[in-house]
Amino acid sequence: MIGQLKDKQIQLKRIYIEAKLPEPLQPLKELANNLWWSWSKSAIELFESIDREQFISLRYNPVALLEELSPARAQELAADSSFIQQLNSVYAEFQSYLSEEPAADSPQIAYFSMEYGLHISLRLYSGGLGVLAGDYLKEASDSNSNMVAVGLLYRYGYFEQAISLHGDQINNYPPQKFTKLPIRPVRDAQGEWLKISVGLKGRMVYAKIWELKVGRISLYLMDTDIDENDWHDRTLTHQLYGGDNEHRLRQEILLGIGGARALQALGVEADIYHCNEGHAAFLNLERLRGYVREQQLSYAAAVEAVRATSLFTTHTPVPAGHDYFHENLLRDYLYNYALELGIDWQTFVALGKIDPHNHDELFSMSHLAIRLSQEVNGVSRLHGAVSQKMFNVLYPGYNPEELHIHYVTNSVHYPTWIAKEWHDLYVETFGEAFLKDQSNKAYWRKIYDVPAEQIMGIRRKLKARLLGYVRDTLQEDLTRRGENPRSIFELLNAIQEDALVIGFARRFATYKRAHLLFSNLDRLASILNNSGRPLIFLFAGKAHPADGGGQGLIKHIIEVSKRPEFKGKVIFLENYNMEMAKLLVQGVDIWLNTPTRPKEASGTSGMKAALNGVMNFSVLDGWWAEGFRPDAGWELPLERTYDNQELQNELDAETIYNTLEHDILPKYYDVDETGISERWVAYIRAIIAEVAPEFTMKRMLDDYYSRFYNKLYERGQLARQNGCKQAKAIAAWKQNMKQRWDHIELAQADTFDSDNQALQTGEAFKATLRIYLNGVQPEDLGVEVAFFSRVNEEELELKFTQELELKAVRDGLAEFTCTVDPKLAGVFEYGFRAFPKSEQLAHRQDLPLVKWL
Ligand SMILES: *Cc1c(COP(=O)(O)O)cnc(C)c1O
Numbered sequence: 001m002i003g004q005l006k007d008k009q010i011q012l013k014r015i016y017i018e019a020k021l022p023e024p025l026q027p028l029k030e031l032a033n034n035l036w037w038s039w040s041k042s043a044i045e046l047f048e049s050i051d052r053e054q055f056i057s058l059r060y061n062p063v064a065l066l067e068e069l070s071p072a073r074a075q076e077l078a079a080d081s082s083f084i085q086q087l088n089s090v091y092a093e094f095q096s097y098l099s100e101e102p103a104a105d106s107p108q109i110a111y112f113s114m115e116y117g118l119h120i121s122l123r124l125y126s127g128g129l130g131v132l133a134g135d136y137l138k139e140a141s142d143s144n145s146n147m148v149a150v151g152l153l154y155r156y157g158y159f160e161q162a163i164s165l166h167g168d169q170i171n172n173y174p175p176q177k178f179t180k181l182p183i184r185p186v187r188d189a190q191g192e193w194l195k196i197s198v199g200l201k202g203r204m205v206y207a208k209i210w211e212l213k214v215g216r217i218s219l220y221l222m223d224t225d226i227d228e229n230d231w232h233d234r235t236l237t238h239q240l241y242g243g244d245n246e247h248r249l250r251q252e253i254l255l256g257i258g259g260a261r262a263l264q265a266l267g268v269e270a271d272i273y274h275c276n277e278g279h280a281a282f283l284n285l286e287r288l289r290g291y292v293r294e295q296q297l298s299y300a301a302a303v304e305a306v307r308a309t310s311l312f313t314t315h316t317p318v319p320a321g322h323d324y325f326h327e328n329l330l331r332d333y334l335y336n337y338a339l340e341l342g343i344d345w346q347t348f349v350a351l352g353k354i355d356p357h358n359h360d361e362l363f364s365m366s367h368l369a370i371r372l373s374q375e376v377n378g379v380s381r382l383h384g385a386v387s388q389k390m391f392n393v394l395y396p397g398y399n400p401e402e403l404h405i406h407y408v409t410n411s412v413h414y415p416t417w418i419a420k421e422w423h424d425l426y427v428e429t430f431g432e433a434f435l436k437d438q439s440n441k442a443y444w445r446k447i448y449d450v451p452a453e454q455i456m457g458i459r460r461k462l463k464a465r466l467l468g469y470v471r472d473t474l475q476e477d478l479t480r481r482g483e484n485p486r487s488i489f490e491l492l493n494a495i496q497e498d499a500l501v502i503g504f505a506r507r508f509a510t511y512k513r514a515h516l517l518f519s520n521l522d523r524l525a526s527i528l529n530n531s532g533r534p535l536i537f538l539f540a541g542k543a544h545p546a547d548g549g550g551q552g553l554i555k556h557i558i559e560v561s562k563r564p565e566f567k568g569k570v571i572f573l574e575n576y577n578m579e580m581a582k583l584l585v586q587g588v589d590i591w592l593n594t595p596t597r598p599k600e601a602s603g604t605s606g607m608k609a610a611l612n613g614v615m616n617f618s619v620l621d622g623w624w625a626e627g628f629r630p631d632a633g634w635e636l637p638l639e640r641t642y643d644n645q646e647l648q649n650e651l652d653a654e655t656i657y658n659t660l661e662h663d664i665l666p667k668y669y670d671v672d673e674t675g676i677s678e679r680w681v682a683y684i685r686a687i688i689a690e691v692a693p694e695f696t697m698k699r700m701l702d703d704y705y706s707r708f709y710n711k712l713y714e715r716g717q718l719a720r721q722n723g724c725k726q727a728k729a730i731a732a733w734k735q736n737m738k739q740r741w742d743h744i745e746l747a748q749a750d751t752f753d754s755d756n757q758a759l760q761t762g763e764a765f766k767a768t769l770r771i772y773l774n775g776v777q778p779e780d781l782g783v784e785v786a787f788f789s790r791v792n793e794e795e796l797e798l799k800f801t802q803e804l805e806l807k808a809v810r811d812g813l814a815e816f817t818c819t820v821d822p823k824l825a826g827v828f829e830y831g832f833r834a835f836p837k838s839e840q841l842a843h844r845q846d847l848p849l850v851k852w853l
Pocket residue numbers: 126127128129131505506507576577578581582602603604605606608
């Protein structure tokens with residue numbers, strides 16, 4: 001039949017037949033088309049009760065579930081009064097959730113990200129960065145923030161991982177069926193699908209805009225796989241992090257420039273633009289263009305208006321995590337764009353370079369983002385400091401710790417990651433109010449009153465669920481892989497239900513050192529085979545298709561897992577994703593993380609574990625440096641003992657083996673007659689009470705408001721009032737300072753004679769400096785003394801700075817003096833420096849001129 005149709009060349013048309021639900025089931029459709037359901041325990045249960053098996057096999061996708069629902073089952077449900085009652089109650093909850101509106105005076109925030117990890121049925125993410133963005137939107141919804149988000153709708157997304165019989169990673173890209181996703185086309189007033197376009201190398205590329213509802217928040221997604229584009233351009237939004245460097249540039253132009261145009265087409269004029277990682281940094285170019293072309297601002301004034309309303313969050317100290325483009329490539333795409341901004345090419349490339357004249361230096365998206373954002377942050381306390389060092393090159397004359405780069409420690413969305421069993425217990429024990437005040441430890445500390453049996457009961461139940469899943473997926477995956485039935489059978493038999501289970505799952509980037517545990521296989525084998533204390537290691541994670549090193553690690557783990565001594569004890573699970581992550585972080589006993597210091601910017605999976613009473617055993621890097629408590633987990637110290645990475649790996653592995661053998665295993669297996677280890681339960685209580693509340697997304701969102709959004713809102717409004725009057729004034733003032741800066745000179749200095757004398761403690765350090773102003777207003781000039789102690793040849797630690805006082809101005813000379821008690825003893829180095837000073841500057845690096853005198 002099929003062959004015949006083909007032969008006759010019949011013209012076939014496509015038709016989409018939407019499943020029509022019986023009237024009483026109609027609300028299901030609305031529920032399925034807003035991701036709110038995915039973090040509502042009652043809505044999840046509702047969809048599960050329709051057909052649990054089917055729901056799971058459809059990757060928990062309720063849109064697909066409703067589409068596949070047989071008319072018979074639909075009729076049955078429509079007639080089932082208890083189901084209808086359940087449905088109506090969930091629907092009422094949803095309606096009431098949606099009916100709340102953000103406070104009228106809250107700033108509107110536009111959030112841009114290349115990836116969003118919202119749910120496994122939407123393959124728009126690769127790893128932690130995306131999951132963070134997804135969790136953030138969910139909390140923004142729960143907290144009623146005034147936020148819109150922008151991203152790309154990928155036809156194939158990130159790959160699905162399979163493993164071959166030989167342990168090689170296979171990357172599959174099944175297409176997403178957009179009709180089965182909870183998205184809807186955005187239409188204009190005429191009912192036409194809203195489209196935007198960007199010029200890519202002289203050709204217009206079009207993108208349609210879809211809307212994805214994340215509770216109360218709209219996420220707008222751009223899609224170029226449409227008829228208007230030729231084949232090559234249609235593939236632009238096919239894969240996340242696929243293709244070459246040029247492809248990435250094209251995607252980032254679409255995300256940034258196209259995204260800003262999409263918001264404009266939607267009529268959204270946000271107060272603050274938040275760039276999640278450098279991928280979207282072109283966004284600020286398009287905003288510049290708006291100010292230059294539509295509001296006739298000078299380029300410099302436009303920069304002020306844009307900077308005053310922009311925040312850039314940087315996510316990694318690993319170079320591969322930052323995007324760089326060669327100037328020649330950039331010129332092919334953005335030369336005309338620079339002209340539209342009214343600037344020459346040199347000025348344009350200077351936005352992403354240290355030295356715009358250096359043709360070989362690559363243009364950095366992170367540098368671009370920093371230069372067009374007044375505020376910048378890393379994602380943990382340590383990562384903030386690491387970022388200050390990394391971006392110090394942009395601010396010569398300042399020490400890293402003086403930079404305006406701050407931090408907000410990442411977090412996780414409680415309702416998404418909490419197991420239902422814990423959630424029920426928390427609500428019952430802490431009271432409903434805690435859900436609105438999640439970072440308040442007073443609630444969480446009520447866990448100390450919960451009996452040990454109840455706590456262990458939940459932990460055991462979650463572990464059993466995880467191990468059940470492990471068996472099922474192993475059986476399925478190994479069968480498909482072509483493993484022989486006997487070895488599958490042996491493997492499944494070797495898995496011990498009562499074992500201590502340790503999980504390690506994340507992207508397989510080499511710096512995450514997934515192989516660390518296998519540094520000494522004999523030692524590991526002896527720990528694992530110490531009968532009476534069974535132990536299982538579960539591994540999962542994808543390596544980027546271009547990362548041979550990461551794929552090698554996976555292969556190595558697969559090989560190890562096949563050895564007889566590790567059978568059922570070292571297990572690799574294929575295709576890590578958010579649903580597997582939930583099972584793992586809820587079901588294991590310990591979450592292991594072993595990154596190379598200091599490369600873990602934050603890490604979030606360990607926080608998901610903490611919410612569920614799972615201990616962490618991790619390097620004191622990223623979030624764990626803030627979260628660790630000796631009574632709630634284990635550490636690998638932050639300080640390196642060896643410069644040589646091999647030796648450091650060996651030492652870290654030894655530390656893990658010893659901690660396991662002498663601390664973790666004895667505590668876990670130290671059970672009383674009821675089978676419970678009180679010492680273990682104490683750890684669980686401590687991580688829930690003292691650690692988990694600090695890493696809820698509510699806390700992170702609050703931090704973004706208090707540290708950045710509120711400030712930017714105020715400054716941005718000021719800068720843009722009255723036709724951007726203030727932005728223009730600041731731009732003019734900066735221009736003037738830049739022009740005169742080189743000619744500011746020290747005329748004379750009378751200081752303490754440190755060459756020939758020692759200052760006594762308690763004695764004042766005095767100095768008088770006369771400075772030739774070259775037309776600069778004396779009040780626009782700051783002069784300060786800075787004291788350092790030397791760490792090594794390159795590094796100085798700043799001890800303090802003290803600003804000098806302006807005493808007099810005569811004949812173009814300004815006299816500055818100081819009298820300081822250093823309150824220090826020892827050997828120091830000091831110097832004087834001048835800097836531009838104005839109340840209108842947000843911070844020193846807002847105009848990063850410094851002159852050491
Ligand atoms: C949470 C999560 C991550 C992030 O894990 P890290 O420990 O931060 O690297 C990655 N992938 C998935 C699927 C996750 O759920």
